[in-house]
Amino acid sequence: xxxxxxxxxxxxxxxxxxxxxxxxxxxxxxxxxxxxxxxxxxxxxxxxxxxxxxxxxxxxxxxxxxxxxxxxxxxxxxxxxxxxxxxxxxxxxxxxxxxxxxxxxxxxxxxxxxxxxxxxxxxxxxxxxxxxxxxxxxxxxxxxxxxxxxxxxxxxxxxxxxxxxxxxxxxxxxxxxxxxxxxxxxxxxxxxxxxxxxxxxxxxxxxxxxxxxxxxxxxxxxxxxxxxxxxxxxxxxxxxxxxxxxxxxxxxxxxxxxxxxxxxxxxxxxxxxxxxxxxxxxxxxxxxxxxxxxxxxxxxxxxxxxxxxxxxxxxxxxxxxxxxxxxxxxxxxxxxxxxxxxxxxxxxxxxxxxxxxxxxxxxxxxxxxxxxxxxxxxxxxxxxxxxxxxxxxxxxxxxxxxxxxxxxxxxxxxxxxxxxxxxxxxxxxxxxxxxxxxxxxxxxxxxxxxxxxxxxxxxxxxxxxxxxxxxxxxxxxxxxxxxxxxxxxxxxxxxxxxxxxxxxxxxxxxxxxxxxxxxxxxxxxxxxxxxxxxxxxxxxx
Numbered sequence: 001x002x003x004x005x006x007x008x009x010x011x012x013x014x015x016x017x018x019x020x021x022x023x024x025x026x027x028x029x030x031x032x033x034x035x036x037x038x039x040x041x042x043x044x045x046x047x048x049x050x051x052x053x054x055x056x057x058x059x060x061x062x063x064x065x066x067x068x069x070x071x072x073x074x075x076x077x078x079x080x081x082x083x084x085x086x087x088x089x090x091x092x093x094x095x096x097x098x099x100x101x102x103x104x105x106x107x108x109x110x111x112x113x114x115x116x117x118x119x120x121x122x123x124x125x126x127x128x129x130x131x132x133x134x135x136x137x138x139x140x141x142x143x144x145x146x147x148x149x150x151x152x153x154x155x156x157x158x159x160x161x162x163x164x165x166x167x168x169x170x171x172x173x174x175x176x177x178x179x180x181x182x183x184x185x186x187x188x189x190x191x192x193x194x195x196x197x198x199x200x201x202x203x204x205x206x207x208x209x210x211x212x213x214x215x216x217x218x219x220x221x222x223x224x225x226x227x228x229x230x231x232x233x234x235x236x237x238x239x240x241x242x243x244x245x246x247x248x249x250x251x252x253x254x255x256x257x258x259x260x261x262x263x264x265x266x267x268x269x270x271x272x273x274x275x276x277x278x279x280x281x282x283x284x285x286x287x288x289x290x291x292x293x294x295x296x297x298x299x300x301x302x303x304x305x306x307x308x309x310x311x312x313x314x315x316x317x318x319x320x321x322x323x324x325x326x327x328x329x330x331x332x333x334x335x336x337x338x339x340x341x342x343x344x345x346x347x348x349x350x351x352x353x354x355x356x357x358x359x360x361x362x363x364x365x366x367x368x369x370x371x372x373x374x375x376x377x378x379x380x381x382x383x384x385x386x387x388x389x390x391x392x393x394x395x396x397x398x399x400x401x402x403x404x405x406x407x408x409x410x411x412x413x414x415x416x417x418x419x420x421x422x423x424x425x426x427x428x429x430x431x432x433x434x435x436x437x438x439x440x441x442x443x444x445x446x447x448x449x450x451x452x453x454x455x456x457x458x459x460x461x462x463x464x465x466x467x468x469x470x471x472x473x474x475x476x477x478x479x480x481x482x483x484x485x486x487x488x489x490x491x492x493x494x495x496x497x498x499x500x501x502x503x504x505x506x507x508x509x510x511x512x513x514x515x516x517x518x519x520x521x522x523x524x525x526x527x528x529x530x531x532x533x534x535x536x537x538x539x540x541x
Contacts, residue, residue, distance in 0.1 A: 029287070031164035036280070036359050038171050045276030046116045047182045048283070051126045053261045054097075054104050055186065058130035060254045062093035063137055065247035068393065069239050070141050072305050079142075079217035080227060081236040085243065086138045087226045088235075093134040097127035108265060111272060117178035125183035133190040138224045139197035144302065146216065153295070155196035163189035245401045255412040259438075260431035263419045270428060278428040281368055284358060285375030288343055289382045293336065297386040300332060304394035311397050315456050325391075326459035329450070331526035332387045333464030338516055338523070340380030341467075345475050345512075346505060347376030349482035352491050353498060364491065367428055374432040381439040384465075388446035395453060407445055411438050468519040471512075478508035 036044070066089050070082050104123045111119050143151050163185045170181040205221050218224060228234070255262065260282075264275050307321045314322050351372035356364035396404065415438045422430025450462060482505050489501035517524060 027161055027164075031161070031168055033358050035164070035168050035171055038175065040115070041273035041276040041362065042111065042115050043178070043182075043276070044280060045272035045274070046111050046119065046122075047179065048279040049261050049264055049272075049275045050104070050108070050111075051122050051179070051182070051186075053258060053265055054100055054123060055126045055130050056258060057254060058093055058096045058100055058127060059133060060257075061096050061247075061251065062130070062134055063089045064254070065243045065245075066137070067141060067144075068246045069243040071145055071302060072242065072310065072394070078236060080223070081234065082141070082239065083138050083218075083224055084226050085235045085239060086141055089134045089137045090131065093131045097130055101127045109268060116272070117176075118180050118183075122179035122183045125187050129183075129187045129190040132187065133193060136194035136197045139194075139201055142201070142216070142218070142224070143197065144298075147299075147302065151197070151200055155193055155200075158196065159189045159193040162192055242398055242401075245398055245405070248402075248405045255415065259412075259415045260419055260435065263416060263423065263431070267420055269420065269423045274428060277363065277366070277368060278371060278431065280359060280363060281355070281371040281375065284354070285347075285372050285379060286382070288339075289379055289386075292339060293383050293386045296332065296335075297390045300328065300387075301390040301394050303328065304391050308395050310395065313456070314453055322457060323459060326454060326457070326461040327526075329387070329391050329461040330464035331523055333384065333461065334467075334520060334523045335527070336383035336387045337380075337465055337467065338520070340383035341475055342509070342512065344376045344380045345479040346482060346509060347379075348373050348479065349486040349490075350501075350505060351376065352486070353501065356491055370429055371432065374429055374436075378432050378436050378439065381436055381443065385439050385443050385446070388443055388450065392446045392449050396449070400449075404445070411441055414438070471515050471519050474512050474515040478512050481508050 066086055070086060101123050105120060166188055167181060167185040202221050264270050304325060307325050309317055352364050352369040355368045355372060415434055418437060419431055419434040422433050454461060485501050485504040489497040
């Protein structure tokens with residue numbers, strides 16, 4: 001498969017995933033806004049911070065390294081060995097869920113049972129839901145490796161929507177159930193998610209006339225179960241060693257990704273109510289990152305991993321592939337920078353209004369608006385880091401991954417210390433400031449790697465981080481106009497003034513996007529040719 005064909009598949013995976021995720025996330029967004037008005041801040045804090053941290057930590061430690069290793073060099077492997085390796089995530093998940101469940105129940109502060117009832121049951125069911133989700137890991141990796149364009153998005157989005165509907169129903173009719181509601185909804189979510197993958201592949205592999213069977217490395221559903229390989233080796237030991245390298249890195253990356261929740265959980269710097277407000281604002285602020293940046297990062301990581309060879313210098317690889325990778329990286333960096341700047345500039349003047357619409361006075365008063373404004377800047381760093389790291393992790397050799405682990409160790413330690421100090425100094429905003437600092441260091445590390453990687457070649461993909469002065473001036477003018485509009489029109493002047501404030505923002509945003517369309521012609525060409533409407537032959541896989 002040529003680099004251009006791989007690029008086309010990755011681009012269509014990202015664009016199709018983006019459209020579907022926006023649609024499903026909007027539905028979930030409305031349902032969550034409805035549910036939020038019936039909950040206390042304390043329950044939100046325990047569910048969204050304490051229990052969700054247990055679930056995400058179990059999954060991350062059990063599967064992240066396996067995913068990255070098994071999606072590298074997918075065209076040259078014995079898939080029976082890969083499947084066997086992936087099934088090791090289940091016993092790992094059982095171990096981590098039991099160990100972390102004990103920590104959550106015995107070592108951490110237990111919420112007041114009158115305010116947050118059924119905490120112990122919540123811990124058990126959230127840990128169980130993580131193990132259930134790991135049962136679908138071989139199916140997920142197979143779908144990602146062969147770029148099944150819409151399966152992942154539909155499965156995850158359908159599961160989230162059904163979970164939100166069940167939660168809303170239980171909150172309205174059985175509010176006294178407390179954490180039973182969210183624990184059962186979480187277990188229901190993971191069960192539906194796994195069933196979506198199992199049912200899809202069962203039907204696909206049971207249809208001999210399906211043209212997709214010709215491209216799959218398995219022919220029966222039983223091939224996705226643990227089995228003895230023809231060579232006699234249960235697993236590919238090279239893949240296993242790469243998994244161990246990624247495991248060490250994933251452990252550190254998890255601390256960076258969920259660092260503020262670990263500090264809140266283990267150091268008790270915020271009460272459960274403040275944790276709830278912070279987490280709601282954090283989820284709202286990261287909505288665009290999950291909708292736009294994550295599908296792009298996941299899809300183009302696969303593209304870079306397929307096109308580039310880990311153990312070779314750029315000058316020793318096929319130059320056509322190196323050139324395509326550089327052009328794609330440059331365009332992705334430009335896209336991330338523009339999207340991040342747009343969110344940062346316009347998010348500042350519309351944070352309070354967004355929070356008031358979403359959660360009422362509970363969010364729009366107090367520290368909520370300051371948190372969301374700070375998070376808008378953090379989204380800019382998230383966007384750039386997502387692109388730079390997806391290239392870096394795809395191009396690094398095993399030795400470079402190991403060296404990068406030491407950098408991540410230093411970042412993890414500094415992040416925890418900085419989060420604690422800044423939170424003591426300026427409250428929950430300190431978490432976002434600490435995240436910005438560490439994200440800046442990670443971006444710097446990735447940029448240095450990219451510079452070294454292309455140093456001996458004529459390609460300069462980091463040019464994607466340069467914007468025209470005219471466009472920068474338009475951003476500055478739009479930010480100033482909307483800031484003045486917020487002072488005079490939002491948010492205590494009633495809905496006519498709010499609508500006028502929104503109209504001002506829409507005009508400024510339109511002017512900014514128009515300027516970008518005229519000045520960033522190279523990026524527009526990339527979007528038209530690669531992220532545009534899928535070709536007729538690209539059916540849903």
